[in-house]
Amino acid sequence: MTTPPPGPAGSSRPAGTNLAGLRDHNAALVLGLLRAAPRGGSRVELATRTGLTPQAIGKITARLLAEGMIVEAGQEASTGGKPRTLLRLRAEAACAVGVHLERDELTVLLVDLAGRHRYLHTQPVDRAVTPAEAVRLITAQIGRATAGLPAGARLLGAGVGCRGPLDHAAGVLHWFTPPGARDLAGWDRYPLRDELAARLDGLPVVVDKDTNTAALAEAPAVPRPGGGLAYIHLAAGLGAGLLLDGALHRGTRTNAGEFGHQTVQIDGPPCDCGNHGCLEVLCLAELRRGDHAAAARLVGVGVANLVRLLDIDRVVLGGRAVLSAPDVYLAGVTAQIEARIPDPDWQPVPVSVSSAGRLAVAAGAAELVLGPLFRRRT
Ligand SMILES: [Zn+2]
Incomplete structure (x- = not known):
C-alpha cells in the first residue's frame, strides 16, 4: 500500500524532499496533487504545496511532460504578475x-x-x-x-x-x-x-x-495524515476495510478487517467461522427476515466498537444490502454511534454511503x- 509522507506538523500538506535518489517519490507527490486538481496547477503552486524547490519541480515536471504523463493546459488567470502556465494530468496516458x-x-x-x-x-x-x-x-x-x-x-x-x-x-x-x-x-x-x-x-x-x-475507492486523492476511515461492507457477509493514516491496514496476514466476526453475543448462534454469536451471523439473520433496520442497528453497534477502538473519524457504508436500503443504514448506524460515543460533539464521526456504489x-x-x-x- 502507498501513502504520502506526513506533512509538516499541523498541516495537511504532503512534504516533499529535495534529496537525490527520491525522484519517484517526489514525482508521485506532484502527480497526486495534479490528480486532485482537475483544472491543473502551476509549477509555483506545486513547489509551495510539496515543499520542493522550484528547481526540483522544474526537473520533475520536465520529465513528466517528456513521458506524456502531464500536459501544459493554458495559463492561470493573472493576478498582476507574470502569467503562470498550468500543468494537468494527462488522464489517457x-x-x-x-x-x-x-x-x-x-x-x-x-x-x-x-x-x-x-x-x-x-x-x-x-x-x-x-x-x-x-x-x-x-x-x-x-x-x-x-x-x-x-x-x-x-x-x-x-x-x-x-x-x-x-x-x-x-x-x-x-x-x-x-x-x-x-x-x-x-x-x-x-x-x-x-x-x-x-x-x-x-x-x-x-x-x-x-x-x-x-475502502481504497473511498480514499481521498491526497489522504489526510492521521485520518481513520472505515469502509463497512454488508452483502453475503459483513466485513470492513480500514484506511488508517492514509494507508490500508491489512495486518500481517491480510486478516485485518474481520469486522463481522467480533463476538457480540456470548453463546449466540453458530457462525460459519466456527465461533458463536458473531456480529455477522446475527446481522444475516435479520437480513433473511427482511429487517434492514435491525441489521443496521447491529452494524451500528459494531461500528461504535470500531470507532472507540481505533478513533475512526469517517465511516462509509457499502455492499448490496446497504445499497438496497441506504437511508435505513445511514440512520441506523448514525444513531448507534451517537448513542454509544461519550461525547459525539467532540468526536464527530460522519457516516456516508459509498459514492462508488456497486462499482466500489x-x-x-x-x-x-x-x-x-x-x-x-x-
Ligand atoms: Zn464468525
Missing part, C-alpha cells in the same frame, strides 16, 4: 483494470489516470465455477477492455478484489471449504495472482480483499495499481 470477482458475478472495469471509467462489463457467474474457468472469464473480459485503450495509453496492470481470507502479499486465496461445500472445491490455496498474470503475458496483477479495495470494489481494485503512481510507496 495510462489505465488499469479493476476486477470484482464475486461468487455469482464478475465485474471488469477499465480506469484511466483521472479515475474515469472507460470500459465496464458485468456478467453473472455460476456459483460452482472452477478457478480455471473464472480466470478464463476474467482474461477474456480484460482482453475486451483493453482493446478500447486510447492510442498510446499504457496498461499498468490489473487489480482483483474478492472475498477473503486471502494472502495479499502472495496473491493466494484461502477460501476454507466446509465439508460438503463442493462448489468451493479447488479455490482453497489457489494462486489467483500468478495464474492470472501467466494468462495476461506477465501483466502486473494484485489481489486483495473486496473490503480493502472498496472494482474501482478500488484498479486503484491498487494506479495508487503507487500518486503516492509514496511504503
Whole structure:
C-alpha cells in the first residue's frame, strides 16, 4: 500500500524532499496533487504545496511532460504578475483494470489516470465455477477492455478484489471449504495472482480483499495524515476495510478487517467461522427476515466498537444490502454511534454511503495499481 509522507506538523500538506535518489517519490507527490486538481496547477503552486524547490519541480515536471504523463493546459488567470502556465494530468496516458470477482458475478472495469471509467462489463457467474474457468472469464473480459485503450495509453496492470481470507502479499486465496461445500472445491490455496498474470503475458496483477479495495475507492486523492476511515461492507457477509493514516491496514496476514466476526453475543448462534454469536451471523439473520433496520442497528453497534477502538473519524457504508436500503443504514448506524460515543460533539464521526456504489470494489481494485503512481510507496 502507498501513502504520502506526513506533512509538516499541523498541516495537511504532503512534504516533499529535495534529496537525490527520491525522484519517484517526489514525482508521485506532484502527480497526486495534479490528480486532485482537475483544472491543473502551476509549477509555483506545486513547489509551495510539496515543499520542493522550484528547481526540483522544474526537473520533475520536465520529465513528466517528456513521458506524456502531464500536459501544459493554458495559463492561470493573472493576478498582476507574470502569467503562470498550468500543468494537468494527462488522464489517457495510462489505465488499469479493476476486477470484482464475486461468487455469482464478475465485474471488469477499465480506469484511466483521472479515475474515469472507460470500459465496464458485468456478467453473472455460476456459483460452482472452477478457478480455471473464472480466470478464463476474467482474461477474456480484460482482453475486451483493453482493446478500447486510447492510442498510446499504457496498461499498468490489473487489480482483483474478492472475498477473503486471502494472502495479499502472495496473491493466494484461502477460501476454507466446509465439508460438503463442493462448489468451493479447488479455490482453497489457489494462486489467483500468478495464474492470472501467466494468462495476461506477465501483466502486473494484485489481489486483495473486496473490503480493502472498496475502502481504497473511498480514499481521498491526497489522504489526510492521521485520518481513520472505515469502509463497512454488508452483502453475503459483513466485513470492513480500514484506511488508517492514509494507508490500508491489512495486518500481517491480510486478516485485518474481520469486522463481522467480533463476538457480540456470548453463546449466540453458530457462525460459519466456527465461533458463536458473531456480529455477522446475527446481522444475516435479520437480513433473511427482511429487517434492514435491525441489521443496521447491529452494524451500528459494531461500528461504535470500531470507532472507540481505533478513533475512526469517517465511516462509509457499502455492499448490496446497504445499497438496497441506504437511508435505513445511514440512520441506523448514525444513531448507534451517537448513542454509544461519550461525547459525539467532540468526536464527530460522519457516516456516508459509498459514492462508488456497486462499482466500489472494482474501482478500488484498479486503484491498487494506479495508487503507487500518486503516492509514496511504503
Ligand atoms: Zn464468525
